[in-house]
Amino acid sequence: MAPPSSTRTVRALVAHGAGDVRVEEHPAPVPGPGQVAVRIAYGGVCGSDLHYWRHGRVGDFYLREPLTLGHEVVGTVLSVGPGATGAPAPGTPVAVHPATPCGTCPECRSGRRNVCRAVRYLGSAAHLPHVQGGLVDVLVVPADQAVALPDGLSLLDAAVTEPASVAWHAVTRAGDVRGARVLVTGAGPIGALVVAALHRAGAAEVVVTDVAAEPLARAAAVGATTTVVVGPDAPAVDGRTPDEALAALEVDVAIESSGSPAGLGTCVRAVRRSGRVVTLGLLPPGDVPFPGNLVVTREIELVGTFRFDHEIHDVLAALADGSLVTGPVVTHVLPLARAAEALELAGDPRRSGKVLLDLTDDLDDDTAGGATP
Structure with missing residues (x-):
């Protein structure tokens, strides 16, 4: 995670153990070299988030420290760290690719980065320290993981990009x-x-x-x-x-x-x-x-089939031109303050499909520092 700012805070949805998820205030991060800070607008509640909330684990991965949940996030570039050449400019709406593959293992070298043996994935307890997730007001990621939205695609409609890429x-x-x-x-x-x-x-x-x-x-x-x-x-x-x-x-x-x-x-x-x-x-x-x-x-x-890689670009294009119909899948959009209700809803398939958390309230646009590359 990027070094925190000393003067500002952001909200984060944090799992501490089974049945213990809290909205907390954390120091605001700032982008380091090659990174961007993204002001998160919407984040989807995934099955893995529900498992961490209900059981404190996903499969063989247990919570060993507090974990910020979420990996299905979209937002707007807030600031750019030094040396992030080619990064989307501040103000650009983006979908966040949640995977940071190692780039050197046999799978990465053969073009199968989605099964990288050393990948770090947002909101995952697979590693220690855990990889903190994206259900936070400001998220710092490597610049190439912030993928600009096509013209005309709204952040709300793009909020399903990550799970739609898994399906694709x-x-x-x-x-x-x-x-x-x-x-x-x-x-x-x-x-x-x-x-x-x-x-x-x-x-x-x-x-x-x-x-x-x-x-x-x-x-x-x-x-x-x-x-x-x-x-x-x-x-x-x-x-x-x-x-x-x-x-x-x-x-x-x-x-x-x-x-x-x-x-x-x-x-x-x-x-x-x-x-x-x-x-x-x-x-x-x-x-x-x-x-x-x-x-x-x-x-x-x-x-x-596991996760995805470059398909995110095809999915964004298909969402933008309307050929990938996903609207009926999203059934609820709740503010972050109602995260407990959102988790309950997402855990009941008779009442909900995809549940989104709305993080667009209660934050100004001067939360994370940085400079253009």
Whole structure:
């Protein structure tokens, strides 16, 4: 983190442990060499933020010190540190790419920076000290992580850039989906954004499953052609259980975005022989059962997808020209002062899709120092 200013403070949403998240005042940061300070306008509440709030951990990563949450942020460049040649000028609206890859590992050198083995990601407890997140009034990042918005794209509409880029990358991992029949398991914000990306990419049919009807309605609003409620109490589909009906689909591609072993099993059973299953949702820690023999006997391709890299530029362009429809995914925009309510809402998929925090109030524009390069 950049050195703090001694005279001004900013608000930050900080997790101290399970069930303990606070809005705090912190010293305002200033950009160092090669960095920019971004006045954050909006930040999305992600599933990882919910895990830190509820459990004090995400998978194998535990809170070992207070952590500022958030990595889905957009804002306006406030100031530029020395030597940040080519950085967006002060006043430029930007989306923040949350990853700082090492640039030297084999993955980075081969163009797979999204799986960098030493990456630092905003709002993550994977390292100690933790990488502090973006739900703060002023965020300092390397200049190349502040990506200027295309003309005409508002900060509010750009607030889904990070999760939409995750979804976009997942769809690229699926291959050419033009004219394809695709299954998406899980209609949370990421699943719905996968649907939007599939629709834009030309999928002919997009079938979406979820345990609740409300998320499925949002998926339908962004391009799902068929929605199916699943679970033990789900209604029959054409006289069959939902699982039987899905297994009969023989889709070309299945994208698992629920993060559940049951969803992965559904994908493997529903995809056609020699089809592809893309695993996007993070499964519970440890080994999980799934119908692996079907992968063998049907020669199914099973591929992972993790975060994103340069896709952020394509996503911003698609948001700007309207070809990537994401509006129905965002259901609530609350001020930072109501962060506790925002977390509760984001944790209830029947009541909400993507929940945004609005940080545009209560801060002047002279909070972080710096100079133009």
